[in-house]
Amino acid sequence: MTTETYKPFHQTPMPPKYDGVLGWLITYDHKRIGMMYLTTLMVWLSAGILLGLLIRVELMARGQTIMDAQTYNAFFTMHGVVMIFLFIIPGIPAVFGNFFLPIQIGADDVFFPRINLLSYYLYLIGGILGVLALFSKGPPDTGWTFYVPFSVTTRSDVSITVFAAFILGMSSILTGLNFITTIHRMRVKGMKWFQMPLFAWSLYATSWVQVLATPIVGITLILVIVERLFGVGLFNPAKGGDPLLYQHLFWMYSHPAVYIMILPAMGVVSEIIPVFSRKSIFGYKAIVLSSMCIAIFGSLVWAHHMYVSGMSDLSVMIFSLLTFIVAVPSAVKVFSWVSTLYKGSITFSPPFYLSLCFIYLFTVGGLTGLVLGSAGTDVHVHDTYFVVAHFHFVMFGGAGFGFFAAMHYWWPKMFGRMYNFKRAYIAITLLLVGFMLHYMPMFVLGLKGMPRRYYDYLPEFESGNLLAGIGAVIMVSGLFLMFANLLKGAIKGEKAADDPWGGTTLEWSVPSPPPVHNFMAEPSVKSYPYDFSDVWKRMNLKTSTPPKSQ
């Protein structure tokens, strides 16, 4: 085929008969579905950001500032629900996984295109239900963990939110199932397992966790609804139940879910770092294996959320040990990224900037996680702001920054247009400065004993909360500047080249935006996915061979 027949995917309806809006609503083109996810997700994300900002403004001064205590409880619950179930868990897999996984492995779509569309609609319905709860008579006030007995006895509308989370879980399972099957059955001829890009590998590991862990939380959430409706008493001590079992079941999913959130972000960073170092990734196989190890060991550490719940000391020790083990594969990745940078020929760019932020913030988040993973120190900081700061460093500084990095990296491929670099740098810097100012004081507050989720606090915590509030404002302005810049770039930006960065994976070998069947000709597979010798030749760099890793 020649380039004359090229038409970008958004001008080629799929299925062919339907045009216009209907062409989007009933499409089963993975790229369109990815775009629909992106649009929906940005709406929820903005809502989550605003809720978070309102909480922090409320906490800037003692006493009532802008909302009453019940509203505050509802807001932090909904902030958690929206950010976790609607943004981070679907996040990278649903948007960038859908769009780029098939292209990266040389396929023309995912294996079950119609199930893919179904997952999108489940996501949409779950999202609407979840956010609707905010406008019901009594928005849920339990925190996103829905711990019993409160979630069963509170009069607020917990059932609807819990049911929304269940539906979102189904969407997540179907996406995972789809990706695993796609990777097993649809890799282009000649692409062996160890020739797959690392992003595809990270999605593979993530998908297994999605398929195997999500049903556990599904049934747990259903049990909350059953308890509310029928009062069976499975978690009610007065009727013989044990509330601790709820916590076990909940974290059996929700801890692995942390890896559902972070693994794809790690995959994104593993793509970006080598491209902008112009050097093959250090330790390809080590990164692949560490992804799989994280998926396996990450599923065995759930009870480290429960050290002070009254578990036996033996369990505490076992789970503490396992938690330390799971830190190893994460460290392997950080080591590999940094080693890739070493002696690389570094080109600076917004996605690269975000990836560097990711490495730093994730490392801080991971190391403070070890403080929480050791039983002794955890007793001191359990359920304090230290925990809040820790998981925001991992979830936001890690998964969130990974998502933003993916946006900046693949934006020109998705829209065929480039955003403004200068504005991107300003936005990222604001985001980073705001982030540090926002979460660093929380570590201190936590160590000094300020409990999480409380509406009010003692006078000695005033300055820390004020600083965090100022940081929040800076951070949020950075975020919205970033989104505005990307949006403007997508509409009015300069036309982007097919390969603006000098990437080596297959998505950079196709036009921007890709045509409906992704490839103009049968894709040719490199024997090693991160071989930069062609990129060096093309870019006319002074020396003709890239520096070697390993």
Added chain:
Amino acid sequence: MNTKTKDNTGAKFGMWLFLYSEIMLFTGLFILYAAYFREYLPDFVNAGKELDLRYGAVNTLILLTSSFTVAAAITAIRKKQAQGSLIFLCISIACGIIFLINKYFEWGHKFSHDIFPNSATLNAGPRGENIFFGLYYVITGLHGVHIIAGLSLLITAAWFVKKGKIVASDFVFLENSGLYWHLVDLIWIFIFPLFYLVI
């Protein structure tokens, strides 16, 4: 780009993944059962005696039969005997419906003895028995929902066989429906001893 031909192995692979996730769904409940079994062993034994073994045994036989007929339906379609396949499928569907009717009477029987979630008898009785029956209703209830889902799949498959959409060269839908039905059967094989044969 080269996947224009239908990949039935992949379709079955996806179905297996789905079955794993279904097993994990029930695993959550079985974990609860295991924990409470350890805590309330004597109560579980007593409560187990109140369930009628005949209902459970008959239902087990019915489901085993239906699994056999589903397998037979697949073999029949492979041998190009659409008519035979349809008959076997109808037997399976009938078995599923009989199972549900049986279950209805069993539940109704328990309800008439004031044994249901939040009933006065259970609330006043030993805590372990309340948990036992709580789990009984939740697990068999969820299993019942799966029977209904499986039945809808089998009915759709039978319809496709009748319309000639499932044929010897392409019967992956029937095979996947069969796989699902076997799973529902398998889960029952675990439920039966847990509730009807406690010690």
